[in-house]
Amino acid sequence: MKQLKNISARVFGLITDEDGAVTVDWIVLTAAIVMLGMASMFIVAGNIPGLSSKVSSVVANQPIGS
Template identity: 70%
Template sequence: QFTADEDGAVTVDWVVLTAAIVGLGIAVLTSVSGGTTGLASKISSKLNTMTIMNHGG
């Protein structure tokens, strides 16, 4: 009866699936973070070089 019991197998499946999803999320964040940092730096430098013009009034 002990060897035929499959209650723990479902738990192991969920743990493995959850770990895979978390690992995939970390991999995506790692690969995207470099690009977003570079883009934010370019936007910041562009905004710092712009001038505000006052028309009228």
């Protein structure tokens, strides 16, 4: 009977413990930061070909020497 009370006390302690909630918050926050980074990467990566062609045309039209 004493073991059953000990087990129920441990289970109740796990249920009321809030340390896991902090871990979940950090995981969600980290996932949000990673997703923002990926979204910005896709936006930048989508504009690189157009920007490189503009830079190429400007460099090609520059005179060499004075």
